[in-house]
Structures are given as C-alpha cells and as structure tokens.
Amino acid sequence: MNIRLLIPVLLMLSVYCSCDNISTYPISQPDASLDDDRLIGKWKFEEDTNKNNFYEVYPSAYPHQYHVRFWNRGGTNPTYEGNVYYSKVESETFLNIPYFTNPLEGHWYIFLRVLDINKDGSKMTGAVVGDETMLNLGSEREVQHHIVKNVNNPGFYLDTVHLFKVK
Helix, strand or coil, X not given: CCCCCCCCCHHHHHHHCCHHHCECCCCCCXXXXXXXXXXXXXXXXXXXXXXXXXXXXXXXXXXXXXXXXXXXXXXXXXXXXXXXXXXXXXXEEEEEEEEECCHHHCEEEEEEEEEEECCCCCEEEEEEECCCCHHHCCCHHHHHXXXXXXXXXXXXXXXXXXXXXXX
16 A cells, blocks of 8 residues: 655654644554655755754664654754654544643643645645644543544644655
C-alpha cells in the first residue's frame, strides 16, 4: 500500500494549537505498513512568516518513526525535536505529533490529517485536529473512535496548513 506523504509541522502547529486540542494518547502505535521514507528531507511551512525556517526529517532510532528537528530564527536555532509517525483511521492518514509540556507530565499529542499531496510528494496540505475534547479521551481506542466519528466534520479541524519539500 502506498501511503500518502505527510510532513510534520511541529513547532508551527503550536501557533494553531492550545492545550485544549491535545490528546493524552496517540491514535495508535507505530506500524511498519505505514512507513514512507519520502518524509526524510528538509521541509518548509508555507504559512511561516520567516521563510528561512525549516524542518529536517531523519530516520529515527525507533522502528517506524521519523525524527524531526525544527530550526527557527532563520534556520539557525534548533528549537524542537521529536519522533513522529503515521496512523491510519479507516482510509485517512494522520500524523501523531508529540506536544511537549512540563517534563514531569510526559508528552501529549497533536494530530494532523493529510488532505492532499501532489504526485511527486513534494507538496502537502493537512488539517490540524482542533477538537477540544481530545484531552478527555482515556485510551488509544477512544481516540480512534472519536476520530472516526468526526473525520468528516469540518468543525473537528482547527486550520489547514501547506508544506513543501526543499531540494
């Protein structure tokens, strides 16, 4: 199965996200069938006001995950690092993005749904899940069921983001 490419928009998503739309649980655990190494490379976020900022995506030491580093201040300051991975909910592909808070509390998750990707995998459009009840869900299974129930509800999403790969 050819999985759509999804670009992590980690730090920039925090502009769109608040503690109200995060989840204590991921959608699922990393799955080998969802690996897509086209994710590896350097990416930019169209909505970023500083056009020199970028994301670097590497293979992770953990199976079926990708390590991401975000560089802000014009691409000179690494400010975010984390491992991201894909999940499938019915026929839709999502990215599980760690959202770090107090180190003693662990990390939570933000989700991004792939809406569209161009033929060569160099541009992508995604929708940020913005549902404020995500934090109240008590398990991965509840997160999956909640997403299935709301996947086609426009009010479930906070904003649309656009990314492109830098060659």
